[in-house]
Amino acid sequence: MSLETVVLEHAPSSYKVYLALFRNVRNSGFLHQQLLARNADFEYAFIDASTIVSRVHLLSAVFKAVNNSVNGALKTPNVHSETVVSLSASNNISEAYRRFGVSPSTTDLFVVKITFPSDSSPVPVSADAISQHLKDNVEGDIVPPTNEIVSSIADVKAIRKNYKLNGLAWLDTIKDEVVKREEIEKLVLSGMALRGL
Amino acid sequence: MAAAVSDAALAHEFPLPKILTNPASTPPTLITQGAEGRLYKTTYLLPDIACALKYRPPKPWRHPILDQRLTRHRILSEARILAKCRRDGLRVPSVYALDESAGWLMLEWIEGTPVRVNINNRLGNRTEGIEDDEELKELMRKIGMAVGKMHSIGIIHGDLTTSNMMLKPPAGDQPDNATGLEGEIVIIDLGLASGGVHDEDRAVDLYVLERAFGSTHPRAECIFNEVLEAYKKSFKQAGVALKKLEEVRMRGRKRSMLG
Ligand SMILES: Nc1ncnc2c1ncn2[C@@H]1O[C@H](COP(=O)(O)OP(=O)(O)OP(=O)(O)O)[C@@H](O)[C@H]1O
Numbered sequence: 001m002s003l004e005t006v007v008l009e010h011a012p013s014s015y016k017v018y019l020a021l022f023r024n025v026r027n028s029g030f031l032h033q034q035l036l037a038r039n040a041d042f043e044y045a046f047i048d049a050s051t052i053v054s055r056v057h058l059l060s061a062v063f064k065a066v067n068n069s070v071n072g073a074l075k076t077p078n079v080h081s082e083t084v085v086s087l088s089a090s091n092n093i094s095e096a097y098r099r100f101g102v103s104p105s106t107t108d109l110f111v112v113k114i115t116f117p118s119d120s121s122p123v124p125v126s127a128d129a130i131s132q133h134l135k136d137n138v139e140g141d142i143v144p145p146t147n148e149i150v151s152s153i154a155d156v157k158a159i160r161k162n163y164k165l166n167g168l169a170w171l172d173t174i175k176d177e178v179v180k181r182e183e184i185e186k187l188v189l190s191g192m193a194l195r196g197l
Numbered sequence: 198m199a200a201a202v203s204d205a206a207l208a209h210e211f212p213l214p215k216i217l218t219n220p221a222s223t224p225p226t227l228i229t230q231g232a233e234g235r236l237y238k239t240t241y242l243l244p245d246i247a248c249a250l251k252y253r254p255p256k257p258w259r260h261p262i263l264d265q266r267l268t269r270h271r272i273l274s275e276a277r278i279l280a281k282c283r284r285d286g287l288r289v290p291s292v293y294a295l296d297e298s299a300g301w302l303m304l305e306w307i308e309g310t311p312v313r314v315n316i317n318n319r320l321g322n323r324t325e326g327i328e329d330d331e332e333l334k335e336l337m338r339k340i341g342m343a344v345g346k347m348h349s350i351g352i353i354h355g356d357l358t359t360s361n362m363m364l365k366p367p368a369g370d371q372p373d374n375a376t377g378l379e380g381e382i383v384i385i386d387l388g389l390a391s392g393g394v395h396d397e398d399r400a401v402d403l404y405v406l407e408r409a410f411g412s413t414h415p416r417a418e419c420i421f422n423e424v425l426e427a428y429k430k431s432f433k434q435a436g437v438a439l440k441k442l443e444e445v446r447m448r449g450r451k452r453s454m455l456g
């Protein structure tokens with residue numbers, strides 16, 4: 001099982017971040033349903049991986065959500081929904097869930113789990129327990145969330161649309177695909193940071 | 198140890214913004230400390246992603262509510278303008294993250310040095326042959342083109358100086374090798390920038406640069422015209438802005454004659 005533990009720069013050490021990437025997911029309808037039903041056993045950010053251009057893109061959303069949680073400034077019910085919504089370049093919360101969150105048609109799924117001690121659960125759930133729970137509940141092939149795999153899953157056309165990056169002539173003229181991706185990533189990050197502000 | 202003491206004193210005088218008190222692979226470095234804000238070099242998300250954190254600490258001499266509002270406004274304004282510039286294809290640091298209430302803005306770290314440093318290193322103690330220094334003149338033209346590009350997308354900088362532009366060396370060069378003149382101009386510090394397409398505003402921007410250049414690099418004043426020549430070629434409205442610049446200079450001169 002490759003559940004990755006990520007240590008983010010400038011995140012408080014009490015916050016732990018875990019990532020898992022699943023391909024060929026066959027029960028995304030079920031997973032989506034658990035979120036809609038607010039099933040407390042499914043406190044995850046379930047993200048459609050095709051909307052993610054790079055690891056840094058996803059980690060940026062995590063960082064924002066953690067920061068809002070630390071500051072007591074969540075705009076959504078919890079740090080997981082906050083991660084999904086942080087991906088958005090606008091302030092429209094339901095649109096963000098629709099765009100970036102799992103849907104019944106999702107086949108490539110990013111799972112983010114963020115834990116920290118709270119009054120109701122002073123000892124956060126362990127990595128092993130998370131691994132086991134995902135193994136029992138996500139029907140799909142777990143793959144390491146490397147940048148290569150992430151960018152091969154990315155639907156760049158849809159991503160450009162999500163962040164209103166169409167019609168940028170200078171971007172279209174970049175020949176080197178790697179450079180172009182980097183530019184797109186940078187534009188995505190600033191769109192997220194500004195979130196329509 | 199003396200160094201440790203002074204570090205501690207520094208830390209006391211300039212307490213870190215809360216976000217930087219969280220653990221990171223390398224401690225943040227204070228790069229500059231101005232009246233309004235501080236700039237730290239630190240990391241974003243991962244140890245290998247350097248970033249610049251611009252922090253505007255609370256000003257105890259200002260009314261707290263007003264201070265908070267001003268800080269938020271300035272952070273947001275700079276971030277919005279940087280994002281717009283980047284979208285429109287101008288080289289500026291890209292925005293990574295911000296917290297307008299906490300008063301910070303995290304930006305892409307630009308390798309290299311402020312153009313001021315490159316020019317001064319190039320000049321050394323030379324007094325002759327500067328007007329024939331083709332490489333330096335090429336740098337001037339790059340500055341003119343960058344400013345022209347910025348104006349063409351409708352942005353007025355508000356504080357154009359050779360300190361507020363970086364020369365980013367070509368990839369593979371030694372970072373911070375401040376003797377070369379090669380590389381890309383990256384305009385920074387858009388804290389006073391605004392949207393504007395009026396020729397008058399553009400002319401004032403150029404005038405500010407011209408004056409700042411003259412006082413920072415008096416010996417290179419003789420080649421400043423290269424900046425304006427390149428600017429002229431960089432977008433359609435440039436000629437009109439340059440005409441206006443003459444008027445702005447006249448006014449400036451009158452003002453200084455009146456004392
Ligand atoms: N993105 C960056 N990458 C690398 N170095 C930077 C970056 N931004 C700023 N610097 C360095 O820090 C210095 C100060 O930055 P900047 O000009 O933005 O701040 P400032 O003048 O204090 O701001 P303000 O005038 O808005 O109060 C620059 O001259 C440059 O040396």
Ligand SMILES: [Mg+2]
Binds near residue numbers: 360
């Ligand atoms: Mg400055």
